[in-house]
Amino acid sequence: MRQVPRPVGFLGFNSHAAAKDEADVVPIPKVAMWSLVTMRQTNSSSHPTFNEFFIRELKPGSRPIAFSECDDVAVCAADCRLMAFKTAEDSLRFWIKGRKFSIEGLLGKEVCTSAFSNGTLVIFRLAPQDYHRFHFPVSGTVEKFLDIPGCLYTVNPIAVNSKYCNVFTENKRAVAIISTKDFGKVAFVAIGATMVGSITFSKQQGDYVKKGDEFGYFSFGGSTVICVFEKDTIEIDEDLLANSERSLETLVSVGMKLGVSTKKLAETGLPNLESCVLGS
Template sequence: MTSQEASPPLKGEAKDGRGWLARLGAQEDLNFLLTNRIPRIAATRLMGRIANIESPAFTRLALKLWQLFTPLDLREAKKQTFTSIKDCFTRELKAGARPFDSRPEVLASPCDAIVGAMGTVHQGRVYQAKGFPYSTAELFGPTHDASVFEGGRFITLRLTSVMYHRFHAPADGTVEHVTYLSGDTWNVNPVALKRVERLFCRNERAVVRMRLSTGQPIALVPVAAVLVASIRLHWLNVLLHIGHKGAHEMPCSAPHLKGQEMGWFEHGSTIIVFVPTGFDLAEGIAPGAQLRAGQALLTLQG
C-alpha cells in the first residue's frame, strides 16, 4: 500500500471530476427534501434491517436499481457477488486498489471523499459551510480538551453512498481514546450543511484521538448520517450505532500503520480530520476536490 501514482478517474466521471460532481449536485436538493422530512432515526433503523437481509436475489435487484440513479462502480471490489446490501456497502477492494503515499511526512486521506469545508481552527470555532460555525468543544464532547488543535487545521471529508466506505489510518501512530456520542441522523450533504446549524454536533459520531509516531496528536471524527446504520471500529470490535445512548468513553492503545484499515460506515457519511499547528495542505487539497484513500492530504512541516 505504498505508492504515489495517481488513480484513474471513477466510472462516469470526467477527468477533472466536474461531470460527476455536477450530476451529484443536481440531486442534492431533492435528496435533502426526501431524507430530512422523514423520521430520520426510524428510517435509519429500518435501513439497517433492510441492509442486513441475506438474499443474493434481493441484493442483485437492489443494486441494479441503485445503479440506475447513481454512478455506483464495483469494478474495484474484491468480490462481485454480494449476499446483502450491507455486504456491498462495506465491500473490500482488490489488493493495491488504494495505495497510500509512503512519505513519512505525509498525512494521507483516510477515505475516499469529496473535500468539504476546511480551514484553521480559530478560538475553538470551525465551519460546516460558509456562515455556519460550530465549536470543537461541542463536537468533541465534554471529556475532550480540543484546545490542542487551536490554530491547527480541519478538513471535512464527505463520503457519498456510492463510494468505498472503509477508512484507514492516515499515518503511523496509536489510537489512544474513542468517545462515541449518540445523536440525530441528519443528512450531511452540502444542502443540509447550509440549512441546519451545528449539524455535525447534533449527529451521531465517534471522536477518535490518535498520536502519530512523530508525536503529534490528531483526531478523526466519523459522523453518521441518515440511513447510516452503524460505524464499525475494528480495534474495539464493536459497532457504534444509535442504539448506544449517551456518551461512551473507550480508552485504548491501538497501534496502526499507515494504510491499515480502521473501520467502515454502512452507507455514505463524513470524517472530519483535525491536526495541530505544523501541517500544510498537500497539493490540490481544496473544497470540491475528489480524493481516494491514500492520497496526500497534509504534510508535516520540516
C-alpha cells in the same frame, strides 16, 4: 490527478426527498458495476443483503498509499469529496454555516484541547456510491475512543451550508484520538448520517497502526469523517486548500497525499520524497 465535481444539486434533507444529483444517489446497477472494478471479487452468495455487498473490501493494491514509508506525509482517509481548512474559523467562513459549530462541540469536552480548538480541519464527505470503509491518515497509536450520541441528519452540503443546521455537532459520532510522532495528536471523527446509524471500527484502543490501514466502515448511506490536526502540525496540500477557499469539494481516494508534517518541514525542510516509496 484530483478533480472537482461538477456543480449540481444535492439530495434533500430526508430520505424521501427527490434525488437531484447522480453523484449522491446512484441506481444499484451502477453501484454494482463500479464495485466490480474496485472491490474484491467474491461469490454473490456471500452477500445475502445489499448492505453486505455495499461494505465489501477493496481489491488488494487498488489504493496505493502515497509515500508509504514516510510517516511525516499524511494521506486521505476515504474515497470522498474533501474540504480542508487551516483553522476552524476558515471552515466557518467558507463552508460550515451552522451557528453552533465549534471544534469543542465536534469532539466533546473530554478530548478537546486548545491545540485542537485552533487546529486544522479536514472533512471527508462520502456519498452513497462511494467505497464506505475509512482508513488511517497517519501512523500512530489509537489512544482513546469516545462515543457521542445524537441525530442522523443528512450531511450533504445543503445541510452543512445552512445556518439552521448543526449536523457535525448534533449527529451521532465516534471520536478516536491517534497519538503520532510527526503530527502530535490527531482526532478522527466518524459521523453517522441519514440511513447510517452503524459505525464499525476494526481497531482497538492501544493498537499501533500505519497510515492507509483500514480503520472501519459505515453501513449503507452517505456519511462523513472529519480529521482535526493540532494547531500548526500539518501543511495541507495547496490545491486542496485553494479549492476549499472557493467552496469547492475535491474528489480524492484513499491514500492520496493530504499534507506534510510541519515538524519535519521545520527540522529538515521539505521531506526527502525521493527516499520514500510511492505506494505500498
